[in-house]
Amino acid sequence: MTERQTVMVVDDDPSIVELLRDFLENDGFLAVTACDAEEALEKFRQDEPQCVLLDIMMPGQSGFELCRTLRETSDVPILFLSARGGDVDKIRGLGLGADDYIVKTASPGEVVARVKAVLRRYRPSRPHVPPMLQAGRLSLDFAARAVYADGRELPLTPKEYDLLRLFCENPRQVFTYEQLLDRFWDGVGDKHTVRVHIARLREKIEIDPERPRYLANVWGVGYRFEAKP
Amino acid sequence: MTERQTVMVVDDDPSIVELLRDFLENDGFLAVTACDAEEALEKFRQDEPQCVLLDIMMPGQSGFELCRTLRETSDVPILFLSARGGDVDKIRGLGLGADDYIVKTASPGEVVARVKAVLRRYRPSRPHVPPMLQAGRLSLDFAARAVYADGRELPLTPKEYDLLRLFCENPRQVFTYEQLLDRFWDGVGDKHTVRVHIARLREKIEIDPERPRYLANVWGVGYRFEAKP
DNA sequence: CCAAACCGTCACGAAACGGTCAACGAACCG
DNA sequence: CGGTTCGTTGACCGTTTCGTGACGGTTTGG
Numbered sequence: 143m144t145e146r147q148t149v150m151v152v153d154d155d156p157s158i159v160e161l162l163r164d165f166l167e168n169d170g171f172l173a174v175t176a177c178d179a180e181e182a183l184e185k186f187r188q189d190e191p192q193c194v195l196l197d198i199m200m201p202g203q204s205g206f207e208l209c210r211t212l213r214e215t216s217d218v219p220i221l222f223l224s225a226r227g228g229d230v231d232k233i234r235g236l237g238l239g240a241d242d243y244i245v246k247t248a249s250p251g252e253v254v255a256r257v258k259a260v261l262r263r264y265r266p267s268r269p270h271v272p273p274m275l276q277a278g279r280l281s282l283d284f285a286a287r288a289v290y291a292d293g294r295e296l297p298l299t300p301k302e303y304d305l306l307r308l309f310c311e312n313p314r315q316v317f318t319y320e321q322l323l324d325r326f327w328d329g330v331g332d333k334h335t336v337r338v339h340i341a342r343l344r345e346k347i348e349i350d351p352e353r354p355r356y357l358a359n360v361w362g363v364g365y366r367f368e369a370k371p
Numbered sequence: 372m373t374e375r376q377t378v379m380v381v382d383d384d385p386s387i388v389e390l391l392r393d394f395l396e397n398d399g400f401l402a403v404t405a406c407d408a409e410e411a412l413e414k415f416r417q418d419e420p421q422c423v424l425l426d427i428m429m430p431g432q433s434g435f436e437l438c439r440t441l442r443e444t445s446d447v448p449i450l451f452l453s454a455r456g457g458d459v460d461k462i463r464g465l466g467l468g469a470d471d472y473i474v475k476t477a478s479p480g481e482v483v484a485r486v487k488a489v490l491r492r493y494r495p496s497r498p499h500v501p502p503m504l505q506a507g508r509l510s511l512d513f514a515a516r517a518v519y520a521d522g523r524e525l526p527l528t529p530k531e532y533d534l535l536r537l538f539c540e541n542p543r544q545v546f547t548y549e550q551l552l553d554r555f556w557d558g559v560g561d562k563h564t565v566r567v568h569i570a571r572l573r574e575k576i577e578i579d580p581e582r583p584r585y586l587a588n589v590w591g592v593g594y595r596f597e598a599k600p
Numbered sequence: 601c602c603a604a605a606c607c608g609t610c611a612c613g614a615a616a617c618g619g620t621c622a623a624c625g626a627a628c629c630g
Numbered sequence: 631c632g633g634t635t636c637g638t639t640g641a642c643c644g645t646t647t648c649g650t651g652a653c654g655g656t657t658t659g660g
Contacts, residue, residue, distance in 0.1 A: 217488045276446065276468030293467075299636060314515040334618095335638060341619060352619095359618070360516055361646070362529040528647055562606095564649060570608060581608095590657070591606070607656070617646070628635075 148172040148189055149257055152182045152208070153197035153223065158246070162195065165250040166257070179203035183211065191218065193257055198224045209240065219260045223253075277310045277369045278356065280347060291347060301326065302343050309357065309367035318364040340365055377401040377418055378486055381411045381437070382426040382452065387475070391424065394479040395486070408432035408440075415441065422486055427453045438467045448489045452482075506539045506598045507585065509576060520576060530555065531572045538586065538596035547593040569594055 149171045151162045156177065163173040174189045176182035179202055186194070194212065198205040209220055219241040226245070241260050244253055275282040281290045287303055289296045298306065304326055308317070319333040327335065340359075344351045358366045378400045380391045385406065392402040403418045405411035408431055415423070423441065427434040438449055448470040455474070470489050473482055504511040510519045516532055518525045527535065533555055537546070548562040556564065569588075573580045587595045 213491075215491060217484065217491075274468055274470065276442065281468050301637070314512070314517070316514065316516045332639080334640090337618065338620090338638075344619095362617070363516060366515060530648075561649080563651090566607065567609085567649075570610095573608095588607070602660090603658100605656105605658080607654105609654085610652090612650090613648105614650100615646105615648080617644105619644085620642085622639105622641090624637105624639080626635105626637080629633090630631105 146170065146172045147193070147261060148174060148191040149193045149195065150174045150176065150182065150186060150189070150191040151195045152176045152179070152200070152205070153195075154178060154200045155197075158197075158223075161250055162253060165254050169254050169258075171254075171257070179208040179211075182208060186212065186216075186218075193261055194218055194220045195253070195257070196220055196222050198222055221256060221260060275310055277313065277367070279349075280306075280310065280356070282307060282310055289347075296346050298343075298346065301339055302346070305339060306343060306347065309365070310369070313367050313369035316360050316364055316366045322364065336365075375399065375401045376422070376490060377403060377420040378422045378424065379403045379405065379411065379415060379418070379420040380424045381405045381408070381429070381434070382424075383407060383429045384426075387426075387452075390479055391482060394483050398483050398487075400483075400486070408437040411437060412440065415445075415447075420447065422490055423447055423449045424482070424486070425449055425451050427451055435467060438469065442468055450482075450485060450489060504539055506542065506596070508578075509535075509539065509585070511536060511539055518576075525575050527572075527575065530568055531575070534568060534572060535576065538594070539598070542596050542598035545589050545593055545595045551593065565594075 147170075149166050151159050151166070151173060152175070153159050153162075154177050159175045159177065163175055166173040174185050174191055176185050178200060182194075196205045196209060200208075203211075205222060209222075212218065212220065221242040221244060222240050223244055223246055242256050244256055248256075275284070279291055282288070283290070284307070289298055289303065289306060305322070308325070319336050322336050323329060323331045323333075340357055341351075344354050344357050347356055348354045356368055358368055360366050376399075378395050380388050380395070380402060381404075382388050382391075383406050388404045388406065392404055395402040403414050403420055405414050407429060411423075425434045425438060429437075432440075434451060438451075441447065441449065449468070450471040450473060451469050452473055452475055471485050473485055477485075502513060504513070508520055511517070512519070513536070518527055518532065518535060534551070537554070548565050551565050552558060552560045552562075569586055570580075573583050573586050576585055577583050585597055587597055589595050
């Protein structure tokens with residue numbers, strides 16, 4: 143029922159990363175790993191882990207800085223890993239919103255136990271209406287890949303949903319045929335294909351598909367989404 | 372630097388309202404409260420809160436209806452409060468554009484945390500004001516390939532838009548027929564073609580196309596754009 | 601003042617473009 | 631393996647846009 147939980151491990155020492163990955167996966171978690179802050183940020187956006195294990199000392203951006211960056215956009219529970227025990231006060235003092243703190247002398251089993259504890263604490267707050275995007279009469283539920291119009295769910299095909307999502311996330315931004323083909327058709331394909339998909343999407347989301355008010359054509363260029371038609 | 376954020380709390384139970392107000396103000400928010408939908412609408416207009424906490428069950432207009440009303444004019448993040456947990460699916464299905472959902476058994480601290488989370492999510496996406504180029508009465512939105520005159524969108528053809536954009540980006544710079552032909556007609560074409568396009572453009576952007584004040588002719592050479600006519 | 605060069609306007613036809621419908625094949629699912 | 635859904639392609643038609651030619655007005659320079 144509940145899908146597998148994802149945990150991200152960030153540490154520049156591959157042996158630690160691998161060790162934790164083994165233990166986490168043994169316990170049924172899905173482990174995502176990164177060895178520096180940059181990689182971590184990218185994978186965080188991509189995989190949306192429910193929990194992050196963060197090494198403090200890393201080359202480049204430190205764990206503290208990364209934590210701050212993550213906190214700008216997310217409430218994900220963050221657990222710090224540290225070689226020494228002396229950093230605990232620092233973490234508190236910084237008010238970084240860390241959720242737990244683990245010294246590396248702890249056994250991997252203990253780390254996993256702490257992860258579980260944090261997730262338990264956060265779970266009850268999970269009956270979470272996922273970020274819903276509102277665009278005029280439409281609302282998109284990303285987690286469910288569902289689209290509603292006036293409260294009614296619309297039966298969209300995968301391509302239609304992908305297209306609509308891109309448009310809704312970038313209202314009034316013009317997308318050329320080439321851009322759309324690059325993004326959804328691996329760069330190969332015909333403008334005509336795009337047109338047909340747009341037409342079918344209109345058939346579903348527009349009140350009067352003959353006079354589209356959401357998906358507007360930009361002559362000779364591509365299409366544009368009007369959030370407030 | 373950043374002014375205090377305002378949060379509106381709408382609930383018919385005064386004890387809940389006061390409890391949340393205390394916690395919110397403790398965290399540095401400015402709290403505005405209302406105990407029914409009517410009061411809420413009025414205060415919403417007046418105080419323009421950055422976030423709304425909304426009880427579902429209220430005498431008179433329900434939270435759902437109020438949400439719909441607010442959504443007609445605003446994208447403000449809305450968090451629902453509910454006594455029971457069973458309403459989550461309802462909220463999704465209604466496609467009301469709720470941003471989060473909290474059961475009342477949650478601690479006030481958690482409510483505040485959710486408010487912060489929602490505000491964090493919305494903050495970065497707010498400065499979504501597209502780069503606009505202003506030229507006298509005209510403004511160009513490059514991303515949308517749109518041109519406005521006195522706030523009204525002008526229906527321009529592709530060539531007209533391309534021409535106007537070049538001129539607006541280089542005010543008072545003279546462009547010869549040759550330069551324009553090189554740039555927009557692959558070097559082949561007639562001066563006359565340029566003239567006709569300029570005429571059609573004037574028809575749309577000038578107040579009195581007979582006496583153009585934006586697109587000025589430079590005798591024997593080409594054209595020039597006057598940003599401050 | 602006059603002629604030549606230049607500019608603006610209008611109308612028309614060709615070409616490009618977008619929308620629709622139907623049909624075919626691939627992928628998917630029991 | 632049969633049936634269904636989904637994506638792509640082709641043909642057709644209405645619309646928009648664009649270039650051209652004709653004509654009349656304006657500017658320039660002698």
